[in-house]
Amino acid sequence: MARRKTEVRFHAAVDLSVIHAAFVVATGGPCGDAKTEAALVGPTTEINTRLISASVDVRGFWSALFAAVAAKQAARDACEPALLAAGCSELQVDQTAPAIASRLDECRIAFAKRFPKLREQLQLRSGPLKDRWQTYGPGLLIQTAGQIWAAAPPDDWWPPRIDVLLVQPMRGGDGGFDSSEGRVWMEAMLTDADPQVSELFRLAYWITRVAVGRHLSATLGVPSEPSAPEDFGSGTHRVSSLPWDLGCVPVVLAAGHELEILRTDKLPIADAIRLWRLGDPAVGQVVDQWWQQWGDSKAPTPVALKALDRMLEPLRRAGEAAGGAARRGSANTTEHPRR
Incomplete structure (x- = not known):
């Protein structure tokens, strides 16, 4: 490893x-x-x-x-x-x-x-997260890489350094990443919004997304027109057809559970997806079901993510249908939307 x-x-x-x-x-x-x-x-x-x-x-x-x-x-x-x-x-x-x-x-x-x-407030706010990271972070990354790579990740999976930019909270917890620059940003929360979904796991999640983005760029090549890397965490310099964004959530939580940082019988997958603004409750439920089926399968991660993508397809179709109905409805009304 x-x-x-x-x-x-x-x-x-x-x-x-x-x-x-x-x-x-x-x-x-x-x-x-x-x-x-x-x-x-x-x-x-x-x-x-x-x-x-x-x-x-x-x-x-x-x-x-x-x-x-x-x-x-x-x-x-x-x-x-x-x-x-x-x-x-x-x-x-x-x-x-x-x-x-x-x-x-x-x-x-x-x-x-x-x-x-x-500046002084942000430095004060960074204290709890920084202390927890120094204690648990390195082990959490090792365990996460092992989850993704079946205990045999490549030596260069994690970048040599990650810059964590801490900003004043506006949304009760938020974050994003830029894989090409090895950069993560997070709202500097003094306490966890949910005791079961620690900000420690949010940070590990975004660092994992950096590693995934670097790996995809190395294997697939850097796109000619990279997307903006912020957009509340949904953008990166490599867009994959596989749902790495959702699949990494249970991986990080399972790593925390293995290290006994997270002590609960059931991984709070749906809660993390909601708190990290990655999807609605329906998406969280699908990812939870997927992990129950594939979490212990030892299947290669891309294979497991293809299964997750298939499980998410009905939600995508329903969303597209709802979006089309909403557009048709707005075309047939004279009421102006609220700004």
Whole structure:
């Protein structure tokens, strides 16, 4: 079994906290901080209005901006490339970028008023997770790799280092990853939202997704047009036809159970999928059933994931049918949707 230790480095991500909060408010995500939401709704609405008028993909812009700031680029400097990445024409970008940069400055100022000592707060918040990771993290990764690779993972499965960017919580727990850069971001939670689904497992899950993304890029090649790596964790630089995102959940939890970090008779698979914003209860139930059938099968992981993909197919078809009905219904009504 590969035992090369991965260096996990924790960082207080102040600038990224601003963009994360603005992203949540701008894209209508559930926000647990009403005061911050109220402070940011004005400038983010103006930004979205600008984006729409310039025919720019709103969510694509915020994802590209998030990725650039995660890479330590200033938000103001990242505006123009983020706009171009989201479809803004070169003729419009010179006028649009400065206007959006000014609104982002307003977001930064408003956020600083809400959290004047954010760096110190994030460093304090990182303490519990960092301590638990130093105690249990290396063993959890070893056990997780063994689950995926039937106790014989390649020596280079885990990256030599992972940067964990900790941001101010806005959603009661959230995270994402960028496999090509060995980078993970997480909301810095002081306590676990669910005692059975520790933030330790969330971190192990995102690091596992980095390893999977690196492996897929090495074996399948890097796509010519990689997707933005944030988007609340659903994006990476390698999109696979297999449901690695869902399959990795029980793998990490089972590794924790083997190490007696997770002490429960039944793995909280559906709860983790809900808390980590990976799917609804129906998806969680399917993944739970899949793991009961395949968790002890010793089948190669791709084979097991193909079975999971088949089990998820009815939910995908139902979702597509519901989406089509919703679109047809909206075409036959004069009522405007709520913004």
